[in-house]
Amino acid sequence: MRKPVMAGNWKMYKNPSETAAFFSSFNALVAQASHCEIVICPPFVNVPTAVDATKGSNVEIGAQNLYWVKEGAFTGEVSAPMIQATGAQWVIIGHSERRQYFGETDESVYKKTVAALEAGLKPIVCVGELLSQRESGATAEVLKGQFTGGLAPLTPEQFAKVVIAYEPVWAIGTGKTATPEIAADAHIVLRGAVREKFGDAAADAVRILYGGSVKPDNVKSLMAKPDIDGVLVGGASLDPKGFSNIVNFL
Ligand code: PGA
Numbered sequence: 001m002r003k004p005v006m007a008g009n010w011k012m013y014k015n016p017s018e019t020a021a022f023f024s025s026f027n028a029l030v031a032q033a034s035h036c037e038i039v040i041c042p043p044f045v046n047v048p049t050a051v052d053a054t055k056g057s058n059v060e061i062g063a064q065n066l067y068w069v070k071e072g073a074f075t076g077e078v079s080a081p082m083i084q085a086t087g088a089q090w091v092i093i094g095h096s097e098r099r100q101y102f103g104e105t106d107e108s109v110y111k112k113t114v115a116a117l118e119a120g121l122k123p124i125v126c127v128g129e130l131l132s133q134r135e136s137g138a139t140a141e142v143l144k145g146q147f148t149g150g151l152a153p154l155t156p157e158q159f160a161k162v163v164i165a166y167e168p169v170w171a172i173g174t175g176k177t178a179t180p181e182i183a184a185d186a187h188i189v190l191r192g193a194v195r196e197k198f199g200d201a202a203a204d205a206v207r208i209l210y211g212g213s214v215k216p217d218n219v220k221s222l223m224a225k226p227d228i229d230g231v232l233v234g235g236a237s238l239d240p241k242g243f244s245n246i247v248n249f250l
Helices: 016-029 044-053 080-085 096-101 106-118 131-135 139-150 180-198 200-205 219-223 240-247
Strands: 005-009 037-041 059-063 090-093 122-127 163-166 208-211 230-233
Touching (some): 016 044, 044 059, 106 139, 139 180, 219 230, 230 240
Parallel strands (some): 005 037, 037 059, 163 208
């Protein structure tokens, strides 16, 4: 059985005091949720506040990005060991907004994933097709390409610690969720690519999350698909009550 991961990606929202306020109501709302792992990824400046505010709770904290060098003259960047030292345990890598606006490639995704693993962080690696790619029938090829470039070069031991998030770009922040069937088809493609490269045990164990306009009213139908092992939630993770309803989807 794959334990679901219910993760929130706050993107560039909330400051430290808003972060503390979120957890002062959120923690209690999800305290009984033992069916899943709960992860919140705030902006870097809020990570220490979030770690502090979730001590002793079942909520874990992650960052939204990292740079693969440990330290050095890289103005504006943050390394995996720095994130790990704050007490954060997760990191999102290769989100489509980073690919679109900040030039991330499958190669940088690979380097960042290795850096995260070396520092003991659990990476959530994002893949997903653009609308134009879906419309031209290229979805499976795009997903396999992102897997081949970003994840297939990992060793089996490294890959075993990775969580994948399938996030169709056309569904992010648009209110247009993929139907559970469309999402599940993509998850099956990705799990098939994992099976081909890393074998049956790895394919059966890897958790593949869905992301893109997940809301309290559609989470249940998505989670009903056996290949969907959790969600990565943007907008709907900003409100403690709303995100707790997603976490407690059962
Ligand atoms: P959304 O974002 O839930 O606001 O669509 C999802 C994501 O980008 O991870």
